[in-house]
Amino acid sequence: MTDDVMVAIDAGLRQHIGGDRAGAYATFATLWASIGPDGDPLHRVALAHHMADVCDDPAEELEWDLRALAAADSLTDSRAQEYHSSLAVRGFYPSLHLNLGEDYRKLGDLAAARDQLALARARLDALGDDDYAAGIRLAVEDLAGRLA
Numbered sequence: 756m757t758d759d760v761m762v763a764i765d766a767g768l769r770q771h772i773g774g775d776r777a778g779a780y781a782t783f784a785t786l787w788a789s790i791g792p793d794g795d796p797l798h799r800v801a802l803a804h805h806m807a808d809v810c811d812d813p814a815e816e817l818e819w820d821l822r823a824l825a826a827a828d829s830l831t832d833s834r835a836q837e838y839h840s841s842l843a844v845r846g847f848y849p850s851l852h853l854n855l856g857e858d859y860r861k862l863g864d865l866a867a868a869r870d871q872l873a874l875a876r877a878r879l880d881a882l883g884d885d886d887y888a889a890g891i892r893l894a895v896e897d898l899a900g901r902l903a
């Protein structure tokens with residue numbers, strides 16, 4: 756089964772990766788307008804997570820990362836696995852908390868950044884043993900270094 760919204764989110768992500776941040780931002784904003792804050796949690800978590808990455812304003816980035824976390828809190832494994840059988844919601848949290856930690860660091864709220872870092876570290880066991888997990892673990896340690 757094809758999920759047209761996830762395909763559209765992936766298209767926005769490809770715009771971002773290709774260097775078109777403004778285009779990705781516009782794509783994601785249009786998608787959010789159609790999904791809304793009460794839409795499918797899988798769509799909201801993926802979209803908000805990627806939208807945060809194309810925000811130039813750290814406060815706006817934080818808002819989107821908080822939306823991604825809230826969406827993850829309402830997402831079930833069964834819904835995530837409808838999209839891809841390997842997905843487990845608990846595996847989303849290390850990255851979500853890592854991003855929030857970096858947002859708070861950028862905004863100068865070091866106590867909140869450290870709290871999010873601790874939450875990311877506490878959930879690293881949800882990750883497998885692959886390149887993605889290694890990248891998250893490295894990014895967590897990089898954030899720890901910036902907060903030291």
